[in-house]
Amino acid sequence: MRRSFREFGVPAALLVVSVVTTTADGARFMQNFLDGMAPVVRDSDLWPWPWLLEHPEAWMLGWAFSASLLGILLTHEFGHYFACQAHDIKATLPMVLPAPTLSGTAGAVIRIKSRIPSRNALMDVGIYGPLAGFVASVIAIAVGFSLSTVPAANAPDALVRFGGEPLTIRILHWLMTQWDPSVPAFDNIAPHPILVAGWIGLFITSLNLIPGGQLDGGHVLYAISPKVHRWLTNILPFVLFLAGAVFWVGWILWGIFLMIPAMRHPRVPLETELSRGRKLLGLVGLILLVLSFTPIPFDNNSLMHFLHVDPFSTTPR
Secondary structure (H helix, E strand, O other): OHHHHHHHHHHHHHHHHHHHHHHHHHHHHHHHHHOOOOOOOOHHHHOOHHHHHHOHHHHHHHHHHHHHHHHHHHHHHHHHHHHHHHOOOOEOOOEEEEOOOOOOEEEEEOOEOOOOOOHHHHHHHHHHHHHHHHHHHHHHHHHHHHHOEOOOOOOOOOOOOEOOOOHHHHHHHHHHHHHOOOOOOOOOOEOOHHHHHHHHHHHHHHHHOOOOOOOHHHHHHHHHOHHHHHHHHHHHHHHHHHHHHHOEOHHHHHHHHHHOHHHOOOOOOOOOOOOHHHHHHHHHHHHHHHHHOOOOOEOOEOHHHHOOEOOOOOOEO
C-alpha cells in the first residue's frame, strides 16, 4: 500500500495541486487578455487568490493556460519516462511541482531509480524529454499566436515583460504571418494564455538543455564526452553568474544549482561507443538549445538593473 501511494498517489496529488495553482494564474492571465492587456500589469496579478475569492466564477477562465502548460510539462517528462522504460531503467512517474511562481509551478521531474546502463541509453533519456516538450511548446505557441490580439489603446504597461525572442518564436511568427498577416508582433501583443504557456514551455526546454550537471543537456553532453561535460560543468556556474549580472538575475540561481554536489553526474559505463544515430540526436539537442534559448527571458531583470548600475558605466545611475 505504501509503495503504491509513492508510485501513484504522490504524482497524482502533486498534479491535482498543480492544476489548482496553474488554473489560478491562468484565470488572471485570461481576464487581462480579455481586457486587451498583458498577462501581468499590476502587483495583484502575481498573487490572484484574493481576486479569485471575490470572483469564484473566474476560475473557469484559467483552464486554457493550465491545460496547455501542464500538457507541455507532462509531455516533456513522459519523453524521459518512456525512454527509461525502453532501456529497462527504473523511474518514477512524472511529478509536477506546484509553486507560488508566475506560472503556478516549478516545472516537473521524474526520479531515475536505477543505473543507466550505457551511453546510448543516457542519450535517449536526456534528449527525448526536451524534444517532446519542444514539439508541444511549438504547437501551443502557434495556437496562441492565432488567438492573440493587439493591446487595447489604453492598456497599462506590462509589469512583467517578455525579453528577447528565441529563434523559435521568430520563425513561428514569420510562418504565421504568411498565413494570416494580422497576427500581432511579439513585442506588441496582448498574448493569449496559450501563447504564454507555450513561451514558458520553450523557456523550460532551454533551461533543461543547459549542458551541465544532471540537466537534460548535461545527460546529452556526458553521453558524447564525459571529459567535456566535467570541464563545462565546472565553468558554467561562473558564466551563469556573469549572465545573471548582465541579462537575467535568475541565471545566478541556476549557477548555484549546478554547484550543488547532488548535481554531479553519476558514472555511466563507457565501454560501448555512442551509435551514429545517437550522435545525430546530440546534434538535435544542440539545435533545440539554439532554437529555444534567449539570454534575456524577462526585460529589466538583471542584477545590475536591480542595483541601478549601468554596465557600461563605472558610476551608479
